[in-house]
Amino acid sequence: MDQFAPLPDTWGQTLRMALELAATLAFALSGVLEAARKRLDVVGVCVVAFAAAFGGGTLRDLLVDYRPFFWVAHIEFLWAVLALCIGAMAFMRQRHLHLTERAILWPDAVGLGLFTAVGVDRALALGLPALVAVMMGIITSVFGGVIRDVLCNEVPRALNDHRPYALWAFLGGTLHVVLQQAVGLPPWLVLTITVTLTAGLRLLSVYRDWQLPGWRT
Numbered sequence: 001m002d003q004f005a006p007l008p009d010t011w012g013q014t015l016r017m018a019l020e021l022a023a024t025l026a027f028a029l030s031g032v033l034e035a036a037r038k039r040l041d042v043v044g045v046c047v048v049a050f051a052a053a054f055g056g057g058t059l060r061d062l063l064v065d066y067r068p069f070f071w072v073a074h075i076e077f078l079w080a081v082l083a084l085c086i087g088a089m090a091f092m093r094q095r096h097l098h099l100t101e102r103a104i105l106w107p108d109a110v111g112l113g114l115f116t117a118v119g120v121d122r123a124l125a126l127g128l129p130a131l132v133a134v135m136m137g138i139i140t141s142v143f144g145g146v147i148r149d150v151l152c153n154e155v156p157r158a159l160n161d162h163r164p165y166a167l168w169a170f171l172g173g174t175l176h177v178v179l180q181q182a183v184g185l186p187p188w189l190v191l192t193i194t195v196t197l198t199a200g201l202r203l204l205s206v207y208r209d210w211q212l213p214g215w216r217t
Contacts, residue, residue, distance in 0.1 A: 015188050016121060019195070020057070020070065021077060023114030023141075028053035028081045029107040031148045032088045037099040038152045046085050052148035053081050056140040060119055064126055064136065105206050108145060108157070113199025115141035116169045117191045120176045130177045137173035141198075142166050162211040165202065172198030 031052030035045040054071050061069045071077045092099075119140025123133035142165070146156040158165045176194040179185045185193075204210070 015191065016118065017074070019114050019191060020118045021074075021080060023111050023118055024053045024057070024071075024077050025080060025084055026107045026111035026114060027056075027144045027148070028084050029088060030104050030111060030145070032085055033099055033104045033107070034148055034152050034154075036089070036092055037101070037104070040152075042089065045089060046082070048148055048151050049085050050081060051151060052144045053077075054144070055147040056115055056119070056142065056144035059143050060122065060136050060140045063139065064123060064128065066122070066126065105203070109199045109202040109206070111144075112141045112165070112169060112202050113172065113195040113197070115144070116172045116198045117176060117194035120173045120194065121187065121191060124177070124180065130181065133177055134170060134173035137176065138166055138169045141169045162213075163205045164210060164212055167212070168198050168201045168205070171201070 028049045031049035032045055034052075035048040040048065054069075054077075057070050061067070116137045118137075120133045120137035122140075123136035124130075128136070142158045146158055149156040154160075172194050175197060176190055179190045179193060180187060
């Protein structure tokens with residue numbers, strides 16, 4: 001029996017939904033942590049979390065003219081993010097956690113990998129060209145973090161952190177297209193590889209301090 005035999009379509013759709021929900025929650029958590037670190041009030045924390053969670057996917061859906069938006073079609077995403085905000089804020093108030101910038105890196109990296117895979121997969125499913133699909137993966141995975149950082153009065157990590165960020169989304173998205181269209185691996189395996197590689201490389205670059213050259217005047 002072929003170990004890479006295609007899974008039933010219902011299983012594939014469930015996997016895609018699970019990955020998009022996980023990505024949404026990962027970025028929502030990064031928004032909660034960043035807003036809490038900046039000592040925003042409860043409303044501010046929720047605004048940043050929702051913007052981080054839905055910003056990238058909403059821009060993707062706008063650019064490819066996909067309606068309804070993913071969080072409108074699946075309103076459970078909104079409830080899940082709201083529940084995460086309430087739960088995370090309650091937990092942090094009880095534990096009196098001291099949050100550093102490094103605390104945000106894990107959910108941010110996981111969200112980067114998940115949203116890269118989801119964004120490319122959505123674009124390919126719509127029949128868009130390979131390069132456009134890669135760009136949609138980058139936009140989906142990076143733009144929510146950009147909004148989060150701007151709302152928290154920070155230069156976006158995607159632009160200011162010399163440790164590769166959007167670069168890994170580009171490489172992960174490119175590999176996704178190659179594995180699915182050229183190699184012909186089943187979508188569930190391609191999604192898994194894309195998430196693991198993109199998130200793993202981002203975390204590795206942070207902890208090994210791999211840096212891109214900065215602009216020198």
